[in-house]
Amino acid sequence: MERAQLRLALEQAAPSGYALALQLLGSREDAADALQDAVVRAFGSDSYDPAQGTFKAWFLAVVRNRCLDLRRQRQRRPQVEFDETTFAAADADPETLLARDEQASLVATELAGLPAEQREILILREYLDLSYAEIARVLSVPAGTVMSRLHRARSALADRLRRRDDDRP
Amino acid sequence: MTDRSDCDEIDELLSGHIDGELTQGARQRVEIHVDGCARCAARLDELKAVRAGVGALPIAQLDRETWRKMMNDASARTTRGIGWLLLIGGGIAVLGFAIYEFLLAETDTPLLKWGLIAFYVGLGVLLLAVIRQRMLARKTDRYKDVEI
Ligand SMILES: [Zn+2]
Numbered sequence: 284m285e286r287a288q289l290r291l292a293l294e295q296a297a298p299s300g301y302a303l304a305l306q307l308l309g310s311r312e313d314a315a316d317a318l319q320d321a322v323v324r325a326f327g328s329d330s331y332d333p334a335q336g337t338f339k340a341w342f343l344a345v346v347r348n349r350c351l352d353l354r355r356q357r358q359r360r361p362q363v364e365f366d367e368t369t370f371a372a373a374d375a376d377p378e379t380l381l382a383r384d385e386q387a388s389l390v391a392t393e394l395a396g397l398p399a400e401q402r403e404i405l406i407l408r409e410y411l412d413l414s415y416a417e418i419a420r421v422l423s424v425p426a427g428t429v430m431s432r433l434h435r436a437r438s439a440l441a442d443r444l445r446r447r448d449d450d451r452p
Numbered sequence: 453m454t455d456r457s458d459c460d461e462i463d464e465l466l467s468g469h470i471d472g473e474l475t476q477g478a479r480q481r482v483e484i485h486v487d488g489c490a491r492c493a494a495r496l497d498e499l500k501a502v503r504a505g506v507g508a509l510p511i512a513q514l515d516r517e518t519w520r521k522m523m524n525d526a527s528a529r530t531t532r533g534i535g536w537l538l539l540i541g542g543g544i545a546v547l548g549f550a551i552y553e554f555l556l557a558e559t560d561t562p563l564l565k566w567g568l569i570a571f572y573v574g575l576g577v578l579l580l581a582v583i584r585q586r587m588l589a590r591k592t593d594r595y596k597d598v599e600i
Contacts, residue, residue, distance in 0.1 A: 286527075293523065301514040315518060322526040390505040408471065409506035415473045434467035437502050444502070 284331055284338075292338045293325055299339060299411045300346040306406045307350040307399070313357070317349040340417040343407070347421060393443040401436035408433055458485065459492055466496050470503060540583075547572065 284292070300321060304314035324345050325331065331341045394402055407413045407421060418433070419426040462485050468474040469482045486493050551572060554565070 290523065290527075297519060298513060302511045305512060311512065315514065315522070318514070319522050319526070322522055323529060326526050326530040386505065387509055391509055394506060394509075405502075405506050409503045410509060410511065412507075415471065430468045430471075430473060431464055433471075434464045437467055437499050440506070441498050441502050444505070445498075 284333075289325060289330075292331075293322060293342070296339045296342040297322075300342055302410060303343055303403075303406060304346055304350050306402060307347065308353060313353055314350075317346055317353055320349045321345040336420045337417055340413065340420040343411070343413075343417075343421045344423070347403075389444070389447060390440075393440060393447065396443060397436065397439055400432075401439055404429075404433050405436050405440065459489060462486075462492055463495065466492065466499055469496070470500055547576070 297318065300318050301314055304317040305311065308314050308317065321342060325342065331338055335341050394405065397405070404418065404422070407418050413421065415429040415433075416426055418429050422429075424432070462482060465474060465478055465482050466486075469479060474482065486496055551569070554568065
């Protein structure tokens with residue numbers, strides 16, 4: 284891949300990489316470290332090869348591997364970071380803002396309660412909108428297993444959210 | 453009313469249906485079933501709500517400034533790597549040629565000739581030692597993925 288092309292591809296993939304790293308590591312600083320390492324790798328000699336699927340999937344796989352390395356090194360339990368500043372700019376109407384705020388923090392809390400593998404596949408599909416083929420690449424699992432893994436994760440989150448709703452007066 | 457075991461079979465396919473990842477046959481099977489089964493229709497809505505909920509999460513964004521620094525840093529590293537490679541490669545070629553010419557040249561003072569040879573060989577050994585040390589240091593460096 285040419286330098287200018289690579290820069291463009293990185294520009295497009297970086298926000299996804301950061302979001303994934305943030306979910307896996309739970310800290311902005313660590314997420315930025317993982318992303319930095321992945322960017323350096325992209326410029327290096329064993330960089331992306333189009334035969335390996337989309338650039339985004341390749342890049343996310345590199346980010347994920349760095350995150351797993353960092354997590355092993357630091358032995359730290361990830362905490363989900365919840366950024367309130369992104370709300371404020373997103374919507375002007377205070378009432379919808381409040382409703383969304385509440386719903387989003389509910390989803391974030393229940394998502395955080397799931398096992399890491401389920402959290403991860405949900406972020407890849409629901410938040411980053413990857414196809415099953417791309418998810419298989421990122422997680423290095425057989426493509427045929429993505430649907431059942433994802434479905435289990437969705438069901439688990441749905442169960443938790445339903446239980447929350449039932450608890451309400 | 454539809455059979456319960458039919459519902460269990462269809463359940464996982466509901467996810468595939470939401471994601472547009474089913475074959476045409478499976479898609480039609482899901483659609484026909486959901487049309488006639490209120491339970492699975494509700495389940496489909498619930499799964500869609502999960503997808504929408506996670507998709508709408510406000511996950512923090514990387515700020516532009518940090519990203520720019522990251523890109524510049526990474527690209528400077530590789531450029532520097534290429535620079536070193538050219539410098540060392542070129543230096544070795546020039547030195548080799550100089551030694552070759554020098555050995556061929558006729559001279560009346562063998563002491564000077566062998567003295568100079570010893571000097572250059574020494575220089576080469578030192579250079580190799582420095583490179584080796586740098587390579588060892590690189591192994592413990594967290595940016596070891598970069599090739600120089
Ligand atoms: Zn049914």
